[in-house]
Amino acid sequence: MLKRKMKNAQRSQEILNVFLKNGFSHVLFRLGITDRKFSATDEEADLNLYHVGKKLRIALEQLGPTFVKFGQIASGRRDLVPEEIAVELEQLQDHVEAFPFVEVREIIEHQLAGTMEEFFQEFDEEPLASASIGQVHRARLISGELVAVKVQRPNIQRQVETDLAILHDLASFLEKNMAWAKTYRLRDLIYEFSHSLREELDYQLEARNSERVARQFTKVPEIQIPYVYDEYSTRTVLTTELITGIKVSNTKQLDAEGYDRQLLAERIADSMLSQVMEHGFFHGDPHPGNIFVTSGNVIYFIDFGMVGQLSKEMTYHFISLMFALRKGNIERLIDVFSDMDILDENTNIAALYRDLQIIQRKYYEASLNDLKLGDVFMEVFSIAYRYRIRLPNEIAILSKVILTLEGVLSKLDPSFSIMKAIEPYGKKMMLRQFDPRYLVENSWHSLVKNAEIIAELPSDIKKAVKTIQKGKVDLDVGLKESTIIFRRFDKIANRLSFSIVLLAFSILMVGLIIGSAIAGQTAMFFRLPLIEVGALIATLLFAYLLFSIVRSGRI
Template structure:
């Protein structure tokens, strides 16, 4: 409630955007109309039904700015959760915002670097090369003569994004109480993941470190180029990097006009991405054409490292196993690889998962190996895992999205190139390394070291346990599933049994009184009370109560 009152103006903007695009009913059901005193006429502002659900969701997110756009872009990576028509619209999300003034850009630059612009640059272009919701890029020239691209963060965007993240958390919590699909589509988890991602993206030092980390991967490769970072002119809100002049990979006609070999470029791109994923375990997670340049010497350059994915050694091995299992159409191996990749819910039905994977395998059985889409295949497998309560790490899901983006770029350059065919040697190499003598010796040595350390700790742990026992502080907790319910049932049974015994004893006494009365030929009066008549009524009530209890339980 505090968050809602604090940001009431922003809540009004969100409610207006939802109503404008046909989601007024959601605003009403969440109680925002009453809370914010919104005019009822907003409910009638429904968008014509010519627009699909996916289009309307995209338009709402674009209207609401950077945090909501980033949420949509994150959701576009979740092909395992969301329907394909919605994913198709979310990948179109663009943060189209006007650039801020060159005077503002200069002021931020001087403030962040704590010096005048003239001390840093001999040239600063007022017109930005590109503008987005978080920042914009200007061309500049250092005193050393080097041309640089300077990314400057938009003023106030940090505060705006943090506010919108607070609102998103509040809205998803409210929605989760009303609609079960909020949990099914894991919206709350997406918002938390978005928060972590956006906070990192607001710190340009993070992007600079990602850039240098990937640059190290290709130090010895003359065909891949990563721009240099100028750390002396970089801060959390300023990123200064080498300016690269080239042709974007999406400009097919211009690439052909300049005489570049598109097949060679496509193969170079795929091999460099597979190297990042399967060899280094750290990869550029957004390889769309705008982030890829062909330089004049024919080398391929990557740009914009704000979004990167990480894979541990184990994750790389399990992904390789999953791909090999898919290629060999081995369902059991696929199940094992998916189990190792994710966190398996205790209630997960692995037989149902196996049936789903069998269906996926059959779907791909008639497709020639060279035509299999690695991105679609992985997303199908990840979707099956999610449906059966196997939680996958966010970086693994990010990989699926990156591979789908990569396939779109490659298809534009060379439709005949098969990424999965190029990936097979990387997978085989990982599997060979996994079972190499050196790796096995290392694992055995590590296991032996851990065992020795455990044995050395055993006497101390034993003394500690003995101390706890001697002080009477040892707690033993035994948990039996449904034990409480079982005990309740036993209590009910014992109570009914006791009641029946009491009723039986009472009946025997009553029979004795009746027999005694008939033998003496006179009414039985105990302390001037008609005992038989009263006893009969009491017995009748007890029988009635016992029968009622039995019938109510449904067990008779």
């Protein structure tokens, strides 16, 4: 325990020195981390955000893999990081000097419990690629297959855990002392980052991720995922099929060998959107280095260390956001934000509405071919940053994926529109809300959830009464945005009243049916059969109620 604290203290001092050396003394003083004697001159403190971004990028690169990964993730969070800094962080380099082959051999032999010669006919000592977490070598198995062997850097996990512990302590300190850190729930952000980085360090999890995506395309031969050799893979060694195709960014070679770039763009977009919209599990880093093209215009995706996952509800919210932006429906956009529970009592809804109107005027009725979804996302994220609206991590990952994907597709086919490609999936997703199986599944989940709430209600009421009797209840009602609150209450009251009327009408119809059965004749009113007409009216009322609930996205 003492040894770990001493190691953390030593690393903390090292981190502090790097930031001081790169001109962040004024920032560290403002955060309460250093004394005034370290504070910068006014000239240093007045640097603009572009200069700050550049200095921050250099500092993060000097601090190693944990901080490089943190910066790369932060570059996609325009709702949390100013655009000028985010743009600079996008340039963070993840290429570092390779570690010696003697260490590669030692790690492989320890992990696979045998000598290299037992497993491989050939093994290239020079790596194909080297990054901050690991490096990849070309090899040939004893059975003859060409493979790519990814080996994790020695002691990287220990170094990452030390850095993460320091980041968690820093986040706790800032949340206690800085209002902005509490507003952005900085500890939660560091937790999400830590979880993501630890997953990336687990090569067995990466293998499962790639196999899961591969199952999505078992009937799609033009989309391939490298085969994983589980018997030659562990948490720190990953052996997969070697892909020797052309990088998707190498358009000159693609043209020279006669590949159809328009078809490639369509296949890449369709496969990624299928992962997102239909399966809710997708490649989290589809940059050009992770996409290869082979003969027959076949697409290979590699490197599944980073993946994204969307729940059905979050997918629906994403589609709703897209449709609201496309139609210029600002009220619907704010409703979706509210449904996602990312607005609070401090959000200035009127000002938010005005800023969203600027985006509406810019993109409303724009040609789909001219509409860049990544640009729209960046503007929405900038507004979110301005109003301290923290978007869900899943949406942040997805937006970065789309931004990266648009860059890849624009080089293959400049006329390709990802917004246009999304529309069929969006419409399909909307129609799925009316699928009887989907309705039954969600209704059952709601029924179980409500049953649990009702079962716990007496206990909760008892606890609440005891709390009130002790005088420990603080009532704090903020009506700053009372119009929206009352509008929502009004919708709930109207729907509840409508449901009661429908129930009463249904009971009346049951009475008429029973009465007619006993009397042995059909009830008539102005020569119209009451039961048939009533059944039609009840059906229409029920359909309208169901439609209004489904459209709200809250089943």
